[in-house]
Amino acid sequence: MQFTSMILSNAEVSPGYWRMRMTAPQEFSAAEPGQFVMVRVNGAIDPLLRRPFGIFDVGVHTPAQSGAISQPYFEMLYRVVGKGTAMLATLHETDLLDVLGPLGDGFNLGSPDEEKLIVGGGVGLAPLYLLARELVKNAPVRLFAGGKTRDDVLCITEFERLGVECYTATEDGSLGEQGLVTEALIRRLDALTGKASIYACGPHGMLNAVATIAAARSIPCQVSLEGYMACGVGACLGCVAPGSGHSAETPDFRCVCTEGPVFEAGELKWRE
């Protein structure tokens, strides 16, 4: 759906990372974890295109005073990377934005008899909070969050409040263990006694590593991809990712916006 959304709050949660809460129509609360929105930053022609953002959370704000109307909302967690996101960071409460969504295919929540292992890198945590919120209802959930520095590891407290066991790693050692978050993931996988399922979102290199680790152990793994996209509805074909059978002779591209953004890792082509 397409709707005009009013900003309820917009705050920097870590240097360069912002969290925005915005009003949404009632139907938006049916958004699946892993779905995304396309936001028009302003009405002018520069920036021209909408920007895609993962849905961090959805909810309903119930005002304290009696008789006030409760307001459905959603949240985005975004990183300032260019002109569009820099403009987004300057917006305030009551500013209006044109939003398209929820879009795409989200995460498959899987079965409750699996341990849920969520892996996020930097702003890749954005679509994983709503996922964790759903998963904790039925299964134990562990989060492996990584980043270059402590500034890139976001909203861990929120995950902990859900009852998620959190492991953090940073490349400079400023938070958690020093190194890549996949090392903690491997240790957990080595200690597993029952079934598990992996859910990942983050930089492509991290997803590649996670997909390889999961494939080697035959553990189900879903990844959420980013893509440069103009439309978000399957028309521009800008955001495609190579499928597992892709080669120059047998081209196989998947549309991130409509066939994803969440894919079974085995559907996609990864570096060995």
Add this chain to the structure above:
Amino acid sequence: MKPEMSVNLAGIELRNPVMTASGTFGYGQEFAEYCDLESIGAFVTKGLSLKPRAGNPTPRIVETPGGMLNAIGLQNVGIEAFIAKKVPFLRTVSTPAIANFFGSTVDEYAEMARRLDEIPEVAGLEVNISCPNVKQGGIVFGTDPNCAASVVCACRAVTNKPLIVKLSPNVTDVTAMARACEDAGADALSLINTLTGMAIDLNRRRPVLANITGGFSGPAIKPIALRMVWQVAKAVKLPIIGIGGIMNATDALEFILAGATAIQVGTASFINPGAAQQIAADMEAWLVANGVADIKELIGALET
């Protein structure tokens, strides 16, 4: 009083002059949720070929001030899948569907025209001789008047459906291309396709697009498109479909003044999937506000 918005485009009755541009509106169905297809004049499919095409590697698109570059590489489902999977939807819509198509040889163009001619749900054909993102083995149909004429002749011979030729702006004299297509039997001309451009990532010292160059579209190209539509309108008798950076009703009406019978909305549909519907409604409102009884009064009515 409600103004008359309908136009006749080479035999296709359009309820209003607003069409959607190939490659920006999928096969129609993708936009049905956001754009009432019954409110626009016609829609044009993604460019079709005999065999499915996977398109170019990524990155395929990049935004630049006032526009965007794309190098999709004509990814499409191919004619067989179009007939099996996309045509059934066209039956559910009364709005004319135009099939955009291309080939890599004159014979392939003709074969595509012959196949599309057999599909009753296809109201007209738009020949793409001008995609800037695909190498044709040295033959560039869209920039050589003789090559363009041979494609149009071959397609004309196998179809009686309205035949629209989409022209490239990447030429020295667009009127020479337009006249060659008119003489070869085209029923209408659509212009402009994208302008070849590129974007560079300074820090990586590399082109942004995997294809290096791409087609530039969006509001930044409108002045060039207007100029070319105006030039071609004076050079040929064929009806013209104006395309290039149309974001709103004002832009659309400017193209009609310049000589276009209809217009296509392209990049704007990416930003607002309901753009074509909105533009059609706003054009009608402008006619009401300005006391124009019939949109046809404005076609080519530019005073110079």
